[in-house]
Each structure stands twice: as C-alpha cells, then as structure tokens.
Amino acid sequence: MPGATPTGTRAPVVNNGPRTGNKVALTFDADMTDAMLASLRAGRVKSYANLRILDLLEREQVPATFFLTGKWVRRYPDVTRRIADNPRFELANHTYGHAAFTTDCYDLPALPVDELARDVAKTFEVIKPYGGRQTRYFRFPGLCHDAAALEALAPLGVTVVDGDVVSGDPFATAWKPLVRAVLDHVRPGSVVIMHVTEANAAMTDEALPHILAGLRKRGLVPAPLSEVLGEA
Template sequence: MVNHGPRRGKRVALTFDADMTDAMIVRLRRGEVSSYANLSMLDLLEKRKIPATFFVTGQWAEQYPQVTRRLAANPRFELANHSYEHAAFTADCYGLPRLPAGRMTGDVARTFRVLEPFGGRQTRYFRFPGLCHDKAALRALAPLGVTVVDGDVVSGDPFARSAAPVVQAVLSTVRPGSIVIMHVTEANAQYTDEALPLILAGLQRRGLEPVTLSELLGEQPG
C-alpha cells in the first residue's frame, strides 16, 4: 500500500477521484444535479500542461465516455481504478452502501475491463472508495495484482463550502513525495476548479513539481 512517494527531490502527484454511485446516477437522471464531470478543471490542467492521475470508477467512465476518452488521449494523464460502483469495502465508510466480500474482486476487475478499451496510459493502481479498507479487502484484491494507493494530502474538496479550505488543506500538508487527493466530480466537489489555480501557484512557490503517480513512484504505466 502506498501513501506517498520518495521524499527526496521536489515531485508531488496530483490525483483526482471520479466517483459514481447508483444514487448519483439517480440524481443525474432526475435532473437534481447537472454534472459529475468538472470540465473547467480539466480545461485548466490541459491549458497549463499539468500531469495528473485519475482514479476512475467504472460507472463514471460509462456515464462520461467522452470525458474518459479525453483523459485517456492526454499523454500527461494516466488512468487508475477506483472500483466500479464506489461502494464501501468496509463497514462505516461515509455512509456508502457496503459491497459484499464475495463481490470485491469482481467489482475491481470489472472496472479494469471498462477502462481497457479507452487506451491511454493505464495503470494497476487502485484506490478504495473513501480510503476505507481492511485486511479482508486487501486479501480480496491480491489476485488482481493491484497497488493500493491512498495519499498523504487529503484536500477535503467533497465537503468544502468554498475554495479556501481546500487550498489550505493541500498547501498546509503537502511536501516532496506527497500524493494529493482531489475530485473531478463537479457537483460533489464544486470548488475544486476554483481551488486548483491557487494550489498550483502554491506548489510553484515551493518549487514542487506535479507529476503522474507513475512518475512519482518511478514506474511505467501499462
């Protein structure tokens, strides 16, 4: 399990989770929310040529195939696995419905199958929904040969009511080798695009360089 990269040097990894639950799909279909894909944030990353790693749920990729193709087509981006339906792999995980133990392996394998046709820089990195996992969940994923990635800088962007606490959460804890966790799910993390330019400016002031997770860890995506 990986929480951060090498502390030597000046590299950090910006990672963005693309959550999608059954309940989120229902809200989309009812018109209660407009989008769970923050295109303004993607525009900024592309314009500034910032590398990033996206932990994508299978259901998000199916809901937003054009955006997923856009991520896969960018050589500065890489794709990772965030489960299929963003269910909890343990009890008491932010109110998420719990995934039965017998379905854990299949859920993650299904997401790899969903992502494979999109091509691009794909990895065997996996992040548990809500970062919730235990020994049983880790054992269930062992046959898939994944590297479980948490992170040492949690932005808190899904719970923020303005950009300021997101910027503060990142810049107050980031250091060389950090893995920063943010979200691309616009309606559930509506200030990430506003916070991101300030975060990038803060990293630049400290001489910290954003890279993909693979680059931070010295590995090559598949």
C-alpha cells in the first residue's frame, strides 16, 4: 500500500495513496468528547454537526469519507444515517469518545493500553447498524499513536489513516488559511483532514467551496478513501 508503514504485528499506517492519477480523498473527522456533550447540554454551543458541509457535498455530488466517534454517532443518529445513505460517502472509525491513545496527545485524556482495542471495536459496533459504505479505516485522535497502540489494534484488522494534508480547521477563526493549507500541499493521492464538528471547526464550510474550486483548477478529483488508496 503506498504511503504505508511496514508493520509485522502492528496495524498498518497509511498517509496517502499512489501519487499517480488525479484522485484525492476528502476526510472529515466527527469528534465527540464528554466535555463537548456537556457544552451541548448546557447550551454553550449549538451543534457539533455541520450540515452545511453535507449540503455542499451532496449538492455537488462530491465523495468523502467520515471518521466517526461512537459518541458523535449516538448524539447525531439522523446525521449518521444521512451519511450512510449516500453512496458517495464512506464511514470510518475515530474512537468512541475521542480519548488519546498515547500518554502525551495535546490535552486529551489517555486510555490505558488494555482498553484501546475494546474502544475501537465498540465504535465499529455502534456504526455497523447504519449500513452504507463501511470500512475498517481508523484514525487516532490528534493523529497520536505509538508502537503499543498499533500493536493493540492489530487484531482488529484496521488500517490506520493519518493523512498528508492537514487543513488546520479546528478552532480556526478565518477560512482563507484553511484553503491555503490544503491547496499548497495537496497532490495526487493526498488524504485531506478536515472536521465536520461545527462548533469547534466553524470555518470549514466556508473554506470548502474554495477548496473544491482549487482542486478542480489543479485537475484533482475527490474520491472515496478506498479508491484513493487503491483498495476499491
């Protein structure tokens, strides 16, 4: 697999697909922590589901892959169903509650190593009833992983997807830097990381039309992650 790390007994890690052709993958993380749920309940934020992103992708018939946390799926079952019902969208795993899988990953609370596989397996079970184009792709919160985490997930048969183009959309206050971050680094086979969590990635829907226009100018075509990685 292009861009993958040799593994042995570790889950494989991939950053990108083949650098030939013209396909790129747009991926959207759907984070959800207990603190985020508390903010929703207290009315401090309105939503962590950016429906304007879905509206645009559907209207322009753009494929995308969504890395879902189990708690986000439970909070937004109707949105999850909408994603699953779109044949251009793929569903992937982003842990159950967006806890860290290493001991030093930004300010995220860390799970013990012996709970990592259980957390990921639980998330697959939460996503499974929605059907659609489900995958065994997995993304670590904060992209933080080490040998112990990769070894823990190996029995689950997942492929860890980091990505090679980071939009920087969490907590962004302007959309233009996101567009530059993507278009300055995107190449054939790229995996672009964005977020669908409206309240803490408020500029993504404003940046996305400009990103799509920039991809078109470069002759790059969004495709499901499985196709970009050459596995479809």
